[in-house]
Amino acid sequence: QLFNTVLNTADNKTILVPNGSLSTGIINNYSREARRRVDWTFGIGYGDDYDFAKATLAELLDADSRVMKDPAYFIALQSLGDSSVNIVVRAWVSTADYWSVYFDLNEKVYKVFTQKGINIPFPQMDVHLIPSPAPKKEA
Known part of the structure; x- marks a missing residue:
């Protein structure tokens, strides 16, 4: 159109792009190549x-x-x-x-x-708890 370009996405959204932005921006075309x-x-x-x-x-x-x-x-x-x-x-x-x-x-x-017994791991962290020393008793 004169002032904007209408695009339909693969998931059926309509995007209106002002022609000024379109002429200076980058366009990724995922369907042009075979x-x-x-x-x-x-x-x-x-x-x-x-x-x-x-x-x-x-x-x-x-x-x-x-x-x-x-x-x-x-x-x-x-x-x-x-x-x-x-x-x-x-x-x-x-x-x-x-x-x-x-x-x-x-x-x-x-x-x-x-x-086949190949493990798919998930992020994990080992936590080691170190006990604090017992408080000193006063005489």
Whole structure:
């Protein structure tokens, strides 16, 4: 329109953007390209077998026909966190499949990791209580 641009979001919200802001601002278009990369980070326990977890993630990606073979998916040890060993997973999918693949893999990882004995830790802190010394008695 003359004074503003009307956008409809994926969750069916209408956004009115003044054309002045639109001409000087940044626009992120998530649907223009035919494919998108999905990124996940999955944490496993420090006592768990990283190679086994990585192989399990690869099996899940290989079994999903929506995950593109080219470019190939990527799995690596991302970081050693406070409560978990964090594994990054990146896979290319059709833009139309982005959210279904994202949510489906989250659910599959939760179920399969549990079945295979791979722990998904949660943030925790050890607290050590040190008793205070007994008060001195006066004579």
